[in-house]
Amino acid sequence: xxxxxxxxxxxxxxxxxxxxxxxxxxxxPVASWLCPARLRAPIAAIYHFARTADDLADEGEAxxxxxxxxxxxxxxxxxxxxxxxxxxxxxxxxxxxxPLQQVITTxxxxxxxxxxxxxxxxxxxxxxxxxxxxxxxxxxLAYCARSANPVGRLLLHxxxxxxxxxxxxxxxxxxxxxxxxxxxxLSVDLPRGRYYMPAAxxxxxxxxxxxxxxxxxxxxxxxxxxxxxxxxxxxxxxxxELVHRIPGRAGWELRLVVQGGLRILDRIEALNxxxxxxxxxxxxxxxxxxxxxxxxx
Numbered sequence: 001x002x003x004x005x006x007x008x009x010x011x012x013x014x015x016x017x018x019x020x021x022x023x024x025x026x027x028x029p030v031a032s033w034l035c036p037a038r039l040r041a042p043i044a045a046i047y048h049f050a051r052t053a054d055d056l057a058d059e060g061e062a063x064x065x066x067x068x069x070x071x072x073x074x075x076x077x078x079x080x081x082x083x084x085x086x087x088x089x090x091x092x093x094x095x096x097x098x099p100l101q102q103v104i105t106t107x108x109x110x111x112x113x114x115x116x117x118x119x120x121x122x123x124x125x126x127x128x129x130x131x132x133x134x135x136x137x138x139x140x141l142a143y144c145a146r147s148a149n150p151v152g153r154l155l156l157h158x159x160x161x162x163x164x165x166x167x168x169x170x171x172x173x174x175x176x177x178x179x180x181x182x183x184x185x186l187s188v189d190l191p192r193g194r195y196y197m198p199a200a201x202x203x204x205x206x207x208x209x210x211x212x213x214x215x216x217x218x219x220x221x222x223x224x225x226x227x228x229x230x231x232x233x234x235x236x237x238x239x240x241e242l243v244h245r246i247p248g249r250a251g252w253e254l255r256l257v258v259q260g261g262l263r264i265l266d267r268i269e270a271l272n273x274x275x276x277x278x279x280x281x282x283x284x285x286x287x288x289x290x291x292x293x294x295x296x297x
Contacts, residue, residue: 022217029295035253042107045099046154050117052096058122064129068122069071075118082111107158111152120147123192133209137231140198141175154290159250172239172260179232181263183225183268186275187215196234201228215276225273233265243297255294 035043045294056070077093081101087094103109120143127133134140152170156162182196190212191194197212205224212221214229236258243255260282 006092028161036248039250041099042103042158043155045096045103046109046151048096049100049114050151053118053121057125057171057222064125067125071118071125075115078111078114078118082114089190109154110157113154115151116146123147127195128193131193134198136198136200138232140179140196144175144178145171148174159246166242166245168246169239169242171255172235173242173261176232176236176239177257177261179228179235180264182288183229183232183275184264184280186212186225187277187279190215190276197224197228212276215277217272217274221276222273225268229268229273231260236261236265240297250292255297256290258297259284259290259293262293 017135053071053074056074057067062070074093077091077097078100081087081097082104084101084105087098089098091097104111123143134143149171152174154180155165157169186197195209195212197295199208201224202208202212205220205227207218207220207224211218240258243251243258246254247250263282263286264280267282268275271278271280
């Protein structure tokens, strides 16, 4: 599951208990100097909520049952924080929920979006446990609507942008980022039993799950991945008009997020779509090109 819409390097959180250092690779920055200073701590609080839940679902050696139990306890902590109950310093995940509770109260954060994220993490655990994938694009996009789109909507809420067109464009960007992460991470996800390539697409191109698991590039797998990369690019470009709706420095942050996603797609294409073997990443030298392209959006 991707948190690319948020990224890493959060600002300092308003809590006496420091958050653990972030060691995950992410494509895009969060709460960077481009974000309005008043929103850096709220954005970081949302990031830590999502990142920690993602780790409960993905990291370590816990069994699926243990992961689901931990996510249920995490959800209960969210309910308590949302209800305004005190967050004791010694309670589990206090460093997440103390600052998050402050954001919920101060910014009237729509907490259903946070529950939607947890629903997606639970779904991920269950799908991986069962060795199950997604039947078609519609099912995969429905998952993205819970795993990615809430992030963009939460940020728009903080920015005070709430009209229907902006929300739709945000959903398009966030879904595209999630899909980009899937096609970028095939070499990592498949060995871990995570199947995001829709079965209907595989059938149409004559690719079996066994072939994907061997992670050998063939003409059929190349065409399959290329088609899904093209869909992700189209979605990103369709939503990219949102950058003109977000005010000030936050709008420039979003421009770089969009260009970062598009640049990952460039790198996938440069590999001839061979992400069954290789995971492309952004490098420092990509930043100059991203900045140049961002200027001309």
